[in-house]
Amino acid sequence: MKLTDYGRFSDPALLILSSLAEGPKHGYAMMSDIETMTGIRLGPGTLYGALTRLEKAGLIQALPAESRRRPYRLTAEGITALREQLKLLQKIAATGLKWLPTE
Amino acid sequence: MNLRNWLVHLYPRAWRDRYGDEFEALLEECLHTPLDVLDIFLGALDAQLELSHESNWRLMNMNNKLRTTILIVFTAYIAFIIAGFSLVTFADDSPLVPLMQTNAALSAAWTTIEVGSVIALLAVVIGGAPLAWTIIRRALTSQRKDLRLLLVPLYAFLALMLYTAFMVAAAFEWIHIPGLQPVVQNGVMPLANRLFMTGEILVFILGAVASTFAVWKVVSRSEVGQETLPLPGKPTIRLYEFAFGPALVATCAMLVMFAATIVWGWLAFSARPDLFSGNMGPLMSSTRASFAFTLILMGLSSGAACFGLARGRSAQNHS
Numbered sequence: 001m002k003l004t005d006y007g008r009f010s011d012p013a014l015l016i017l018s019s020l021a022e023g024p025k026h027g028y029a030m031m032s033d034i035e036t037m038t039g040i041r042l043g044p045g046t047l048y049g050a051l052t053r054l055e056k057a058g059l060i061q062a063l064p065a066e067s068r069r070r071p072y073r074l075t076a077e078g079i080t081a082l083r084e085q086l087k088l089l090q091k092i093a094a095t096g097l098k099w100l101p102t103e
Numbered sequence: 104m105n106l107r108n109w110l111v112h113l114y115p116r117a118w119r120d121r122y123g124d125e126f127e128a129l130l131e132e133c134l135h136t137p138l139d140v141l142d143i144f145l146g147a148l149d150a151q152l153e154l155s156h157e158s159n160w161r162l163m164n165m166n167n168k169l170r171t172t173i174l175i176v177f178t179a180y181i182a183f184i185i186a187g188f189s190l191v192t193f194a195d196d197s198p199l200v201p202l203m204q205t206n207a208a209l210s211a212a213w214t215t216i217e218v219g220s221v222i223a224l225l226a227v228v229i230g231g232a233p234l235a236w237t238i239i240r241r242a243l244t245s246q247r248k249d250l251r252l253l254l255v256p257l258y259a260f261l262a263l264m265l266y267t268a269f270m271v272a273a274a275f276e277w278i279h280i281p282g283l284q285p286v287v288q289n290g291v292m293p294l295a296n297r298l299f300m301t302g303e304i305l306v307f308i309l310g311a312v313a314s315t316f317a318v319w320k321v322v323s324r325s326e327v328g329q330e331t332l333p334l335p336g337k338p339t340i341r342l343y344e345f346a347f348g349p350a351l352v353a354t355c356a357m358l359v360m361f362a363a364t365i366v367w368g369w370l371a372f373s374a375r376p377d378l379f380s381g382n383m384g385p386l387m388s389s390t391r392a393s394f395a396f397t398l399i400l401m402g403l404s405s406g407a408a409c410f411g412l413a414r415g416r417s418a419q420n421h422s
């Protein structure tokens with residue numbers, strides 16, 4: 001499954017996977033991380049909607065809960081999906097920047 | 104129910120069983136604005152529309168219900184054992200023992216109770232062993248700290264053994280306890296003996312309750328459910344589905360023992376009504392009250408086990 005298959009959840013999914021690329025994190029840490037990284041604040045419903053789908057697709061994996069917080073980590077499939085998507089975005093960014101008129 | 108709890112309850116039950124706890128913990132930290140509430144409304148609507156119809160979610164829901172079924176039957180079994188000990192306390196070494204040797208019907212009822220207890224124990228061991236093994240193995244690999252809770256039954260057993268050893272030592276007068284009489288005479292139990300016996304009953308009951316609570320905690324936190332058990336000549340079966348069979352057998356055994364205890368009590372009362380007006384219960388308590396307590400506890404635990412099984416069967420039918 002590609003990240004683009006997640007519809008309105010594709011952007012949050014990409015942000016979550018990017019955040020988890022740094023290492024296992026629980027929900028609140030992901031929210032803070034994404035806000036620091038991009039300035040986008042994911043709502044709790046959006047975050048868990050995307051987490052549910054990512055876990056179901058096997059791109060992330062839940063780790064044993066620490067108190068009531070449960071950390072998640074990327075699976076091998078998640079790393080592959082994220083890498084593909086980031087490469088595609090990189091290609092789009094490079095092409096877009098190249099085609100843009102110089103300032 | 105506070106706002107956070109109410110918002111979590113907007114999600115489907117199967118979703119809550121899996122994510123509810125951690126989602127509520129998240130909301131404690133980040134529920135700040137009405138926009139967050141709106142976002143949760145949309146998330147819950149999405150979950151209701153998308154997830155509750157998917158087969159793997161139904162399967163997860165079924166597993167959760169089966170897990171609760173197994174835990175209810177296990178708890179009912181422990182309560183039944185406590186009732187059984189109460190029964191044995193006043194039947195053991197009483198005039199009912201020689202009576203059972205001459206009264207065939209009374210003896211048959213007692214044998215039924217004994218056979219039922221062996222069948223129930225075997226069913227609990229057969230159903231619980233693969234689950235216990237899988238939960239411990241998974242907990243060890245994921246380094247779950249709450250695995251230590253499984254030491255509670257061991258500690259409870261050791262405490263009971265130590266207390267019993269202490270009682271034996273006191274009975275043989277290897278240790279001296281003021282006021283304690285090694286042999287109780289004329290049906291009058293001194294205060295020291297009564298306190299001593301009360302201690303053992305308390306250690307036993309508290310140990311049973313603590314052990315059941317610990318097992319319940321470990322199993323309900325465990326994510327075991329999708330693991331299968333390879334059975335020779337049969338398709339693989341999930342662990343909780345496998346445990347459902349022995350749970351059914353254990354419940355049937357409890358019901359049979361409950362019925363046999365009623366018959367046994369009725370026969371014993373018909374043959375020797377005078378014995379029931381005495382004090383042969385635990386701590387020389389009233390025989391009638393003790394027998395009534397035994398029957399009530401047996402009835403309640405059998406009923407609870409039946410309720411658990413009906414819940415589990417309903418989950419299987421709707422999956």
